[in-house]
Amino acid sequence: MIKKFFESLIEKAIFISGITAIAIVVLIFIFLLKESVYFFLNNNLAEILFGMDWYPISEPPKFGFLPLILGSVLVTVGAIVIAVPVGLAAAIYISEVAPGWFKEILKTGIELLAAIPSIVLGFVGIVVLAPFIRNLFNLPSGLTAFAGSIMLAFMAMPTIVSIIEDAINSVPKSYREGSLALGATHLQTIRRVILPAASSGIMAAVMLGIGRVIGETMAVLMVTGNAAIMPTSILQPVRTLTATIAAEMGEVIQGSMHYYALFGIGFVLFVITFFINLAADMFLHRKKS
Amino acid sequence: MKNAIEVKDLDFYYGKFKALSKVNIDVRRNEITALIGPSGCGKSTFLRCLNRMNDLIPGIKAEGSIKVEGVEINNGTTDLVDLRKKVGMVFQRPNPFPLSIFENVAFGPKIHRMAKGDELKDIVKSSLQKVLLWDEFKDKLNKNALSLTLEQQQRLCIARLVAVRPDILLMDEPCSALDPVAIQKIEDLMRFLKKDYTIIIVTHNMQQAARVSDRTGFFLLGELIEFSETDKIFTAPSDKRTEEYITGRYG
Numbered sequence: 067m068i069k070k071f072f073e074s075l076i077e078k079a080i081f082i083s084g085i086t087a088i089a090i091v092v093l094i095f096i097f098l099l100k101e102s103v104y105f106f107l108n109n110n111l112a113e114i115l116f117g118m119d120w121y122p123i124s125e126p127p128k129f130g131f132l133p134l135i136l137g138s139v140l141v142t143v144g145a146i147v148i149a150v151p152v153g154l155a156a157a158i159y160i161s162e163v164a165p166g167w168f169k170e171i172l173k174t175g176i177e178l179l180a181a182i183p184s185i186v187l188g189f190v191g192i193v194v195l196a197p198f199i200r201n202l203f204n205l206p207s208g209l210t211a212f213a214g215s216i217m218l219a220f221m222a223m224p225t226i227v228s229i230i231e232d233a234i235n236s237v238p239k240s241y242r243e244g245s246l247a248l249g250a251t252h253l254q255t256i257r258r259v260i261l262p263a264a265s266s267g268i269m270a271a272v273m274l275g276i277g278r279v280i281g282e283t284m285a286v287l288m289v290t291g292n293a294a295i296m297p298t299s300i301l302q303p304v305r306t307l308t309a310t311i312a313a314e315m316g317e318v319i320q321g322s323m324h325y326y327a328l329f330g331i332g333f334v335l336f337v338i339t340f341f342i343n344l345a346a347d348m349f350l351h352r353k354k355s
Numbered sequence: 356m357k358n359a360i361e362v363k364d365l366d367f368y369y370g371k372f373k374a375l376s377k378v379n380i381d382v383r384r385n386e387i388t389a390l391i392g393p394s395g396c397g398k399s400t401f402l403r404c405l406n407r408m409n410d411l412i413p414g415i416k417a418e419g420s421i422k423v424e425g426v427e428i429n430n431g432t433t434d435l436v437d438l439r440k441k442v443g444m445v446f447q448r449p450n451p452f453p454l455s456i457f458e459n460v461a462f463g464p465k466i467h468r469m470a471k472g473d474e475l476k477d478i479v480k481s482s483l484q485k486v487l488l489w490d491e492f493k494d495k496l497n498k499n500a501l502s503l504t505l506e507q508q509q510r511l512c513i514a515r516l517v518a519v520r521p522d523i524l525l526m527d528e529p530c531s532a533l534d535p536v537a538i539q540k541i542e543d544l545m546r547f548l549k550k551d552y553t554i555i556i557v558t559h560n561m562q563q564a565a566r567v568s569d570r571t572g573f574f575l576l577g578e579l580i581e582f583s584e585t586d587k588i589f590t591a592p593s594d595k596r597t598e599e600y601i602t603g604r605y606g
Contacts, residue, residue, distance in 0.1 A: 240446060240448060240450035241450060244446065244451075245462070247439055248440075248466070248516065249467060251436060251466075254466045258465075263453050
């Protein structure tokens with residue numbers, strides 16, 4: 067009798083924990099929506115999404131998201147272009163080539179890379195990377211989209227490497243044997259059998275990498291220069307969506323249109339990351355079915 | 356020369372464990388040779404010595420002489436790509452690549468740069484004809500190989516081998532994942548392929564050895580106990596242990 071009572075109590079506790087997690091997500095979404103709907107209703111949507119000027123405190127204020135969206139896109143594309151080839155090569159090396167003991171060292175190293183706080187990476191970016199880029203390209207300042215891309219590539223790399231490595235490891239051994247038994251070399255086997263078989267996992271890794279990069283704030287805030295202008299080159303300071311919220315939320319007058327505009331940015335960011343995660347999920351799911 | 360494979364005094368070790376001991380066997384060309392024996396007797400290990408698939412396992416050592424078509428292959432200078440082209444292998448579970456039927460068969464010719472374009476299509480066609488899949492799938496070559504039945508997949512795996520023009524086919528329990536009707540079909544296929552290839556089949560199924568093979572070898576605890584004509588092994592084995600195994604005393 068008592069046992070039964072405890073069982074049902076524990077069941078309920080687990081149920082409440084589970085529901086709470088979902089409820090919190092829903093509440094956050096409602097809050098974000100509520101605050102941003104006010105902004106979207108009181109401004110011209112086309113002017114917001116395609117406006118090229120972000121002057122939130124001038125008179126009259128201009129809330130063009132485009133420079134911020136493009137800033138985020140530019141930094142993200144740059145980071146992915148760097149992180150995916152390097153990450154793919156690293157994952158192939160770790161899972162296919164490296165000897166056992168070295169494999170463990172590399173895996174631990176990459177996990178440690180994920181453990182570095184982003185502010186520390188940002189700090190390294192300011193002190194080491196930015197001067198290097200400034201000298202290399204002979205720029206007035208090294209705090210550019212390019213610097214942000216490199217920093218973010220480092221941050222996305224652990225996610226990308228470990229997911230691709232998992233994908234490669236889950237390719238059935240029989241494919242590898244079949245290929246080698248046909249006289250294929252190790253490299254041919256990797257390129258023609260293992261990578262195609264792992265392709266959905268690789269796509270998921272790329273998507274999750276993008277999700278990681280586009281949502282990152284601290285490091286980009288520190289190294290991208292934060293100029294909310296239309297980017298024309300990757301060697302230019304840019305301002306991302308995330309950095310805008312982080313930089314301006316502290317000073318904004320609560321209840322002003324600027325305040326709601328920042329929530330609008332948050333909503334746009336939420337929509338972008340939602341679809342990226344959805345895509346990643348679809349790729350991962352396709353692999354299983 | 357009548358023999359496709361000649362093995363002399365082959366010892367094989369996994370680390371310190373001796374898996375094969377003084378194996379001597381001559382495999383005749385265009386015959387089906389069956390290797391039987393209880394689990395862990397070394398028959399699969401032996402088969403994998405012939406195309407050096409054991410090399411994938413760290414810590415192995417093979418001592419002795421293995422000649423394929425008169426050429427020693429159990430030494431450091433053997434070109435494994437050439438060897439595996441010549442000596443193909445069919446596995447226990449059908450393992451087509453997750454590609455189309457065409458790409459599966461074209462895989463070997465492509466990696467060995469044997470052909471492209473129309474010539475490649477001809478190879479794919481003749482290979483699929485050889486395993487009797489062509490008529491059914493000639494219009495569906497883009498179908499994913501994983502959507503075929505297990506028996507068709509196993510045929511496809513044989514077609515994939517045939518496409519690289521091997522001399523010898525090693526089959527490692529090729530029917531253990533198949534149902535009885537499919538087994539019969541694969542066995543028919545083996546008899547059909549015998550005129551062009553030397554076939555060595557490892558099987559758990561003694562009846563299968565009796566049905567398809569010309570010669571049978573019986574392995575026990577890493578030793579080749581007896582090797583002779585299949586009829587003789589199954590009707591008048593000369594070793595007591597062989598007799599006990601085929602009459603079901605153990606294994």
